Amino acid sequence: MLPSPSSSPRAVFDNCTNLPISLAPVNPPKFLPTPPRDKAAKRSAHQDGPLPKRVKLSFDDESSEGSNSDSDAKSENTSTNRRKTQKYSLYGTNSRSIMVPINRYGYFPQPTRPILQSFVSSNKSDVFRCQSTDINTYLTLPYACSYTHGAKQGHLPILAVATEQGSIHLLNTSQRRDWDVEPQRAVIQAHNNGIFDIKWNNDDTLLATCSGDQSTHITCPITTTPLHALRGHTSTVKCVAWDPCHHSLLSSGGRDGNIYIWDIRMAGEQGDDGGPVLSPAISIIGAHEAPKARGRPRKGVPTPRGITNLLYPDADPYGLISSGSFDGILRYWDLRQPTNGRTSKTVKTKAPPVLYSSPIDPTTLHGSRRSRGIIALAGGIGPTAGLVFGLGADSRIHTYTLPSLAAKTTSYMHKNLQGNSFYVGLSMSPCGYWLASGGTGALGSNFLFDVSSATSSLSATRNQMGVELRGQIGEVGALDWAENSLATCADDGTVRVWRPDIERYKSCMEQPDEKRWDWSWTVDDVE
Template sequence: MAPSPDIPSMAVLSTFVSSNKADVFKCHSIDEQTFIAPPYACSYSHGAKRGLTPHLAVATEQGTIHILNTSKREDWDAEPQRTSFQPHANGVFDVRWSLSDSLLATASGDQSVRITTLASSVATADRTLHVLHGHQGTVKCVAWDPSHDGDILCTGGRDGSICLWDLRAGERRLDNGSLAPVLTVSKAHDDLAKIPKSKSRGRKLVPNAPLKSITHLLYTDVHPHGIVSSSSFDGIVHLWDVRLPTASPTKSSRSTKPPRPAPVLTSADPTTAADTRRPRGLTTLALGSGPTAGLLYALSNDARVHTYALPTLAPLSGAAPGADPYAFADPRMQTNSFYVRLAASPCGRWLASGSVVDGVAGRAYLFDAAAAASARRAWEVGRSSSSSLGAGCTNTGVELRGQMGEVGALDWADGILATCADDGTVRVWRPDVEIARRCAEESEEMKWEWSCASA
């Protein structure tokens, strides 16, 4: 989805529009007492990101999964038939398609992960192929290994652990028939040298130490056999070699327990770079591609999107005085909720972030990451004579309005953005220059039919 070369980047972002009828999908409730259920997570299929049918998996607080066809349609066209099933009886916090789009992995508050087949020949009641148990708390995130389609995946939980699963390892079945992990990294984002201990003789861990939940897991193209993780505690990201983890030097060789693997790489914390002592957690990681290849983006609770360099994981945010050329933010954007997510477009040009509710209006924000990268290069060439960032790179966002309540989950297909809100709706946004122009010129008349972006 490359913008026209004669249109400024901010103007391109401002052309995103959404029909108030054809582009809104409701997450129906399974409870007879309510009509809708808030969506917690969403994910476009890999085919959708390549320009094929834009199938979107949406997960709700009731454990239901809706597979929506978000193809463009006219206001009078009926919604294409959706597929719905309920793999969990608790909220689903992440949903991911396998590389071939034949399986879905769902991470739930019931402390399990379920693998569901999407084969049309399988009855709805028989869709669950595997149940994975290994976490001692809510499972927050899941990631499929792209080099082993449908066989290997990683999960992260509120218990602070990362689990690696091999669906081919049938011998690792538990007594209840569920599958056990082949590798577990406990307290993955705890610094074992700094964990507070009591003064008792046994030197037990302090029971009220804050949990460092694993919030996101991401496989990258530049780290074979490696996965990057983030946590709810700070802006530090780790790289783990899940093929051959390294033993932690802080563990005694006489311990009867296996040593905790140590990360291969650990970043510094950009959330504390601007004279801020209190670290802020990360909610989502997103890979750059195309014009932003070699960059890793992370949405933080400090209302900024931070940038890290690949393959080193070195944080680039916070290095410049004044305006930060490697951070994306908007004065209106609030991200102090771990339900708010970040997503990068398949072309690598755009970033989209949700936002905590401001009043009753739901909002999402778009950023032109490619234009910011170009402006940074120009700034870096001339920064020897100027220590401040040029006015051409403000990294501010374009606002999307049209839903009610917090806008949390969102994801991109090819030329399409889907946003999920607490009002139980999923709204689809597309760039359309003509409709955006009419919305600007005839705002009163058009507001009943369209929602549009605004700078």
């Protein structure tokens, strides 16, 4: 979605600059409003007259002529006014296509898996290549990516892509025609080692990156200036997360098994790589070790239980959820630190307590004889609020409930999904209905799941199958959603953007041999 025209020079040159200067502060997405219980309140929200019936609009000529012949002038004016304010969502199958209106609460009236099947990607305008900074190689591997919060709310879709060379590519992924040139990008050298996670802060003014150099850096994307270097981990820093309720706080987890809480307001010593070097404000040593061994050196054990992902729950401003590489147990930490009025540096702070821990390991519920780790986490939004989804090394996406972190029997899977990689990601769509997962292997596939019924008791009786999108080569690791689009990163050095387009999907299915040179789409298989 392009920004609205303006006479301001910053708006005029927004699409021509190599820096995302239009990243205006936005508020975090809110939950969808609760529908009114009173029928009269529901009826008052519509126009004069009885409640309108649900109408499915078909693209077929016969149905269009029939609908026009049966409508009079009054109904035509009513439908015209409704179309100005009514949002429609593309909904289709292999043989026909319809448009289903989204109700005024933002919910789809029926399962949305056919919408996921209509995702397509242009082989020209939707592919971005990550150029290498090394003169001896052409492309570099993208390890992580993150859309701005504004992109998730319909603003300019700026995507930050982190590579194995420690560089950050800022891409404008707005939809364009195949013959249009790619908007100029900005490249920032944040580390001298691979970046394994990248996140925008709450108002899209700072970028946090964690790397194999055992540090986390805070960078300004406008000036490309390094602001802070966060040091404390003794191994690769795997994940980073900004606190949504406290703009100066963030957390990081590493393969050393430790979780650190950082406050960028703290003073630090000047570092060699620019910006002050900060020490952690709160430390959780051996976060996923056995309770008796936590905080003690582990003798005779070469590999610690690394931290794979961190997630701040929306309902608790002082909580933090972590996952580990050893098993499917999640832990819920209470980050409140009482000081009793003492602020002396000599006061030793205690490690945060565990409020909740998963009572059952879901990776052992489907025939596995041993525990498997959780690779990535994604929190529910809107219709899936109160849930946490975790991609396990058993190639299943497991569902946890908040705040107890109890695992449901529901799992999401696909016959081609392999989730046993250190780099595979998981991402929830802004609408809260769809979940996207990367995958290992040479197929270059990513997978979409309709999780709208995850809170229903009926969904616990069966495993949910996904939709496979295939358009890249090698492992598809990092991925992230913007409004109406999904970006995926693969080992072929490319970033590909997918969008729902029912008309394009129909033409691809009708002429697959001709369209496959220009488009990529859903793998048509029977689950």
